[in-house]
Amino acid sequence: MSDTWLSDTRSSYDTDAPGYAEKVRGLLGGRPYLRASLALFAELVHDAGGGPVADVGCGPGYVTGHLHDLGVDAFGIDISPEMIAIARRDHPGLRFDVGTMTALDLADGSVTGLLAFWSVIHVPDHAVPGVFGQFRRVLRPGGPLLVGFHVGDETRHTSEGYTGRPINVDSHHRPPRKIAGWLRDAGFTIEAELVIGPDEDGPGAVVFARGPA
Numbered sequence: 001m002s003d004t005w006l007s008d009t010r011s012s013y014d015t016d017a018p019g020y021a022e023k024v025r026g027l028l029g030g031r032p033y034l035r036a037s038l039a040l041f042a043e044l045v046h047d048a049g050g051g052p053v054a055d056v057g058c059g060p061g062y063v064t065g066h067l068h069d070l071g072v073d074a075f076g077i078d079i080s081p082e083m084i085a086i087a088r089r090d091h092p093g094l095r096f097d098v099g100t101m102t103a104l105d106l107a108d109g110s111v112t113g114l115l116a117f118w119s120v121i122h123v124p125d126h127a128v129p130g131v132f133g134q135f136r137r138v139l140r141p142g143g144p145l146l147v148g149f150h151v152g153d154e155t156r157h158t159s160e161g162y163t164g165r166p167i168n169v170d171s172h173h174r175p176p177r178k179i180a181g182w183l184r185d186a187g188f189t190i191e192a193e194l195v196i197g198p199d200e201d202g203p204g205a206v207v208f209a210r211g212p213a
């Protein structure tokens with residue numbers, strides 16, 4: 001199977017980083033269910049004793065910044081150097097690293113919590129178990145995990161970015177039970193699932209999970 005998805009995703013987000021950053025600017029202000037999910041995640045991190053939290057596939061870093069505002073020691077990782085440049089520009093006090101969730105450059109058990117918001121959507125089915133294995137590897141025992149994604153059962157291809165430039169990226173829409181099944185296979189316990197906008201055209205979901213103790 002071709003693995004150009006990784007380089008295609010990186011180059012697409014490099015091309016579209018300014019347009020994407022503008023599109024999502026202020027997004028959380030109009031998303032109460034996402035804000036509530038992030039507040040709950042922050043509480044779980046605090047309950048776990050605090051410590052570093054990785055926002056994997058952080059894009060322009062607004063979720064990383066929101067977690068920081070909630071008292072979480074959050075840092076961001078993204079495969080796109082252009083996204084990371086925007087995240088550093090917009091959140092100069094925070095740490096952002098270029099990296100891929102398929103091979104996280106983090107020591108085993110080195111983060112208290114891990115969040116992946118609408119970034120696993122670009123990982124094809126065959127690579128998801130490896131990515132969730134990475135999440136488990138870097139999480140401290142019993143650490144909280146929060147995954148957000150598009151709900152559905154289809155793959156959508158995008159060939160034009162928000163500024164009209166050509167890109168080449170797939171987004172995989174998945175039923176929550178499929179994500180939950182992969183997480184359980186990786187050793188996680190599912191603690192909660194929330195479907196947001198089930199009656200809308202493009203529902204989303206967040207799954208709260210916990211690594212093995």
Ligand SMILES: C[S@@+](CC[C@H](N)C(=O)[O-])C[C@H]1O[C@@H](n2cnc3c(N)ncnc32)[C@H](O)[C@@H]1O
Pocket residue numbers: 006009010013024056057058059060063077078079080083099100101102116117118119120122
């Ligand atoms: C839809 S955006 C989501 C960004 C942000 N988390 C948000 O909620 O707005 C997907 C992000 O995941 C990043 N990404 C995709 N594949 C990745 C990978 N293998 N490793 C790290 N980041 C990745 C992209 O570069 C992009 O910034």
